[in-house]
Amino acid sequence: xxxxxxxYGGIHPMxxxxxxxxxxxxxxxxxxxxxxxxxxxxxPAKAVVAKGDQVKRGQVLGEAQGFVSAPVHAPTSGVIRDLxxxxxPSGAQIPAxxxxxxxEDAAAEPMPAMDxxxxxxxxxxxxxxxxxxxGKGGAAFPTVVKLSPPPNKKIDVLILNGVECEPCxxxxxxxxxxxxxDIVTGAQITARILGLSTIILGIENNKPDAIAVMRQAAAGSxxxxxxxxxxxxxxxxxxxxxxxTGRKVPSGGLPMDVGCLVQNVGTAAAIADAVCLGKxxxxxxxxxxxxxxxxxxxxxxxxxxxxxxxxKLAGGVKEDPAKIISGGPMMGMAVYSLDIxxxxxxxxxxxxxxxxxxxxxxxxxxxxxxxxxxCPMGMMPGILSVQIENQRxxxxxxxxxxxxxxxxxxxxxxxxxxPLVQHMRRAKAEVQAARRARAGK
Amino acid sequence: xxxxxxxxxxxxxxxxxxxxxxxxxxxTPNPLEEKLxxxxxxxNCGGCGFAGCEAYAKALAxxxxxxxxxxxxxxxxxxxxxxxxGVESQLRAPMAAVVCCSGDDDHARRMAFYNGINDCQNxxxxxxxxxxxxxxxxxxxxCARACPYGAIEIRANHIAVVHPELCVxxxxxxxxxxxHIIKLTPKSAPVHVFCSSPEKGALKKTxxxxxxxxxxxxxxxxxxxxxxxxxxxxxxxxDNPPGADVAAACPTGALRTAAVVLxxxxx
Numbered sequence: 001x002x003x004x005x006x007x008y009g010g011i012h013p014m015x016x017x018x019x020x021x022x023x024x025x026x027x028x029x030x031x032x033x034x035x036x037x038x039x040x041x042x043x044p045a046k047a048v049v050a051k052g053d054q055v056k057r058g059q060v061l062g063e064a065q066g067f068v069s070a071p072v073h074a075p076t077s078g079v080i081r082d083l084x085x086x087x088x089p090s091g092a093q094i095p096a097x098x099x100x101x102x103x104e105d106a107a108a109e110p111m112p113a114m115d116x117x118x119x120x121x122x123x124x125x126x127x128x129x130x131x132x133x134x135g136k137g138g139a140a141f142p143t144v145v146k147l148s149p150p151p152n153k154k155i156d157v158l159i160l161n162g163v164e165c166e167p168c169x170x171x172x173x174x175x176x177x178x179x180x181x182d183i184v185t186g187a188q189i190t191a192r193i194l195g196l197s198t199i200i201l202g203i204e205n206n207k208p209d210a211i212a213v214m215r216q217a218a219a220g221s222x223x224x225x226x227x228x229x230x231x232x233x234x235x236x237x238x239x240x241x242x243x244x245t246g247r248k249v250p251s252g253g254l255p256m257d258v259g260c261l262v263q264n265v266g267t268a269a270a271i272a273d274a275v276c277l278g279k280x281x282x283x284x285x286x287x288x289x290x291x292x293x294x295x296x297x298x299x300x301x302x303x304x305x306x307x308x309x310x311x312k313l314a315g316g317v318k319e320d321p322a323k324i325i326s327g328g329p330m331m332g333m334a335v336y337s338l339d340i341x342x343x344x345x346x347x348x349x350x351x352x353x354x355x356x357x358x359x360x361x362x363x364x365x366x367x368x369x370x371x372x373x374x375c376p377m378g379m380m381p382g383i384l385s386v387q388i389e390n391q392r393x394x395x396x397x398x399x400x401x402x403x404x405x406x407x408x409x410x411x412x413x414x415x416x417x418x419p420l421v422q423h424m425r426r427a428k429a430e431v432q433a434a435r436r437a438r439a440g441k
Numbered sequence: 442x443x444x445x446x447x448x449x450x451x452x453x454x455x456x457x458x459x460x461x462x463x464x465x466x467x468x469t470p471n472p473l474e475e476k477l478x479x480x481x482x483x484x485n486c487g488g489c490g491f492a493g494c495e496a497y498a499k500a501l502a503x504x505x506x507x508x509x510x511x512x513x514x515x516x517x518x519x520x521x522x523x524x525x526x527g528v529e530s531q532l533r534a535p536m537a538a539v540v541c542c543s544g545d546d547d548h549a550r551r552m553a554f555y556n557g558i559n560d561c562q563n564x565x566x567x568x569x570x571x572x573x574x575x576x577x578x579x580x581x582x583x584c585a586r587a588c589p590y591g592a593i594e595i596r597a598n599h600i601a602v603v604h605p606e607l608c609v610x611x612x613x614x615x616x617x618x619x620x621h622i623i624k625l626t627p628k629s630a631p632v633h634v635f636c637s638s639p640e641k642g643a644l645k646k647t648x649x650x651x652x653x654x655x656x657x658x659x660x661x662x663x664x665x666x667x668x669x670x671x672x673x674x675x676x677x678x679x680d681n682p683p684g685a686d687v688a689a690a691c692p693t694g695a696l697r698t699a700a701v702v703l704x705x706x707x708x
Contacts, residue, residue, distance in 0.1 A: 091568030093575070336553035336571055359556060422557050425566045 006229040007239040009376040011409045013167050013232055013330065015206065019289045020170040022297040024178055027313050029101055033075050033304030034086050035061060037095040039343040040134040041141050042068035044095055053080045056108035058280050061097055064129070070142045070344075071132040073280040074099060075302030077106040087340050089326035089333040096341070099304065111278035116185070121193045124275060128193070131274030132281045132344075137161060137235070137264035138327065140345035143271070146261060147193050153256040155194050159244055160187050160201040162210065162265045163228065163235035166328030169348040171285040172265050174298045176203070176210040179269050180217035186268030187223055189275050194261065199223045201265070202244050204230045232330060233407040237262045239376050251403050266347075286342055288314040290351030292321040301342045308338035310349055321351035330408045360417035371410035371420060377403045381410035385423040393430040401427045474502040476525060480518055481511065486589040488512035488611025501526065509533040513590070513609035535628040536610030538592070538603045542578035542622050543635040543651035543695055543702070545600035549577050550648050560586075565619040573648030576620060576638040584614035584623060605699050630677060631685040635702060636695040639672045653695035659683075662690035 038044035045062025049055055055074045062072040078101040086096035111131070116124060129144040149155055160183065164172040176183060187199050201218065203211050205227045215225045228234055228243050238249045240262055247258040255262055266284060273279040282303055289296035294315030301310060307324065311317065325332035326340065328348055342349075371381040379400060387395050404424040411420045477498040485493040489510040491500055500506035501522065508522045510533070523529065553571030555564055561583035564570040570579045580599025592607035593614060603614075605628060615623045622637040634653055638645050642654030655673035662668075667683035669676050675696065677683065688696050697705075 089568075091571075091575075334553070334568060336568060362558075419558050422563055422566065426558075426560075426563050429562075429566060 005226065005243045006231050007234065007242045007376055008378065009374050009409065010231040010233060010239070011374050011412050012230060013412060015230075016168040016289075016329075017170050017173070017206075018168075019287050019296045019298055020173050020207075022170075022174075024174050024285050024298045024300055027299050027301060027305070027309075029076060029103060029105055030302075030305060030309055031101055032081070033078075033099045033101065033302060034306055034339070034341040035072060035075060035097045035099055035304035036086055036088065036341055036343055037062040037072055037097065038088075039072060039140060039303060039345065040070040041139060042066065042070070042145075045069060045072045047083055047095070047097065049080050049097070051080055051082055054078075055080060055099065056106050058110060058282060059108040060280075061099075064132075064142075068142055068145055070134050070144075071130065071280075072303075073132055073282045074108070075282045075304050076101045077104050077108075078102045087335075087337050088343075089335055089340055089346070091333075091335075111274075111280070113278050114275050116189045116192060116275050119275070121195065124189055124193050127275055128271055131270070131279070133267060133270050133274060134281070134344050135264055136266035136270065136284055136345060136347070138331065138345055138347060140343070143263070143267055146263070147190065149194075149256045149261075154259055155256055155261050156196050156259045157198045157200065157245055157261070158187060158191050158194065158196055159240060159260055159262045160199065160223070160265055160268055161235055161237075161240055161262050162201055162203045162207075162214065163240060164207075165204060165230075165232045165235040166330055166332075166347070167232070168289050168350050169287045169328045170289070171287045171298055171347050173207050173210055175266055175269060175285050176207070177213050180213045182269045182272040183214070183265045184217050184221050184223050184268075185276065186270070186272035187263070188221060189271050190261070190263060190268065191222070197222060200244050201225045202228050202234070202240050204228050204234055206230045233376055233405070233409065236376065236405050236407060238405070251400055281344055284342070284344060284346070286310070286346050287348040287350075289348065290321065290353070291356065292317045292319045292351045292353045294318050301346075303341065303343055305342045306338060307335070307340050307342070307349055310342060311338065311351070317351065319353055322354040322357050323352040325350040325352070330412070331406065360419075362418055363416040365418060366416055368415060370413040370415065374409040374413040376407060376409060377405060379403060381420045381424065382414070382418070384427070385418055385420050388423040388427045393427055393434065396427040397431045397434075402431055404428060471502055473525065474498055477501050477522065480514075480522055480525075482513045484513055484589050486513065486609070486611040486613060488609065488613070512536065512611045536625045537605045537608040537628045537699070538584075538610065538612070538614050539624050539626050539633045539635075539699065540578055540584070540593075540601045540603055540614075540618075540622060541624055541633065541635055541637045542576070542600065542620075543697070544572070544574055544577035544649045545580070545596065545651075546598040548649055548651035549574055562617070562619045574638055574645065574652070576622060576640075577649065578620065578622060583617045583619065587613045587617040589613065602703060603699065604703065626677075627679055627682070630679055630682040632677060632683060632688045632696055632698050634675050634677060634696055636674060639674055641673050645673075651694050653691075654693055656692060658690045658692065659687055659696050663687045 043065040046065050047062050056077045059074045061074050064071045078099050081098040081100045085093040088094045133143040134140040162176050241260045270281045286301050287298050288310050326335050365382045408421050481494040481498050483494050489497045491497040508519050550573040552573050555571045561579040561581045564579050578600050582595040584601050585593040585595050592604050594602050636653035645652035653675050660668045663683035685698050
């Protein structure tokens, strides 16, 4: 029995992974898709099609603008009905296209398939960029940027993130069970681009079936499967790096500062598709779950499918949901509209019934320190929140508020039900504004 | 007993020492600055552009500031300061803040139930506050807390209302409003457009029954150049403001006087 790997702090919330035994299903073609042009961090893609244009599946709809950006591809064939805006999960309006499907789902001329063992790393990287691949774990950071570290940073370990520590979500779990070989290929391609040989796949040991399947698929490929003790937020980049390699990312630093690159298993599978099949990223596996749903499950949705359609596919609701969350219960965003489209980083849609929600009464901090024990970044959220309430943002910056990953462990652990994460977010926004103001001067 | 004597003697000696040091080495106070310090209001609102009233008084004495810059100073006090400084009287037109939104809970739709921290800037971080109109007043009181004069009231139906008689126009609320819907306007202007959304009228109507729908009726009712349109939103030309009667032309009630707003919004 090997030592169980984990990070410091964290919590163990209920898992609620009811959809883990439901195989990934292919949803039927929809009449319209609402395709956002900004499905990633960075500059929004620039629309290269006009109203009335006929497009085919996989055709470029929006081109990347700048280095930190990603192109957007058509999820099916049809006509561009309008250029508009749509509501994103964060509540902001983002530019989007309405694509009316023609029902044929005709594919555009695919990019030529590549033999990744022969292709040069530069060509592979170009393909990753052209396929519009972004981190599918949540942040949607353009993958090609992560694959282009500055020359003074040497990356020697690629960590595949199959942890899926977020309660209720099962998309990555199903993906590992059903597409293990592609995940391994994607990892090998990434390793070739970066010129490294150490690939570690981190999986929590509450998914023994995925561990077994991945071990089998990884045999002889150089990918080492690493079992981790169940602990939230193990899937957070810095926590996973520590659990797997024992390396600590310095405050304000990036994984590349300790020679690591963390990639979601979904992203690896998308890279394999892009390189081996020439298929751009226009669909992803998303979990639709929650007690109000008739049949929770996992679907391979095309981007631009609205939440309303996804819920309809899950059999509709048997009771009125009180809260709808894009993502999981810990880090997801509550949304107030069902006209939000599924994007490249939508890992789940979670519906909560009225009985599952609590209206908290916020009480003063009693200095019990549970938040400190649970903070995986080693911060002091309770004391920080008191300072933030008094608008002492400069002090908060000194106390490393910018290290907060907004995982929500502190708020989960707080017996006084303090909205600690919201305080941290406020302080981070204020500190960022102050930094911008300083830089402007 | 000994300790009492020792302490008394120590106190006397150090008091004497401090007195001597101040007498021979202390900075001679500027009598002009002293007098000005008596005259400035002492609210430290920062509306003059200086760090506080003391800094303003100092700047006045050194000739770096104008007497009319303080928003809360009475006319007679400004005259007095002008006389003290020997400059010509420079009065600034009295300004008042206006929260350009009529979207209280009776008129505007809320899309979500927000139960986070009771502050507009915090609410903005959670899906933009959950109000249908992304330009509407969140009514959680960031402006009211920032106001040093207590001139902003948050009504029970979640809208900020400015009491013009208390407002001095320092502009603190303008900078804290995360929706950027508070404007400084001349106190003499009778009517204001209580809507800030640049969207099309039809879209605004879906969220708010009191929005400016861009019908231009006020532009036609007012004399030329008194009301203008900026996109789909009517705007008062504050250099040549229309009379209070033009408000009658507005079908939604977005164009109103501040007094009507104070009365009409449920308290």
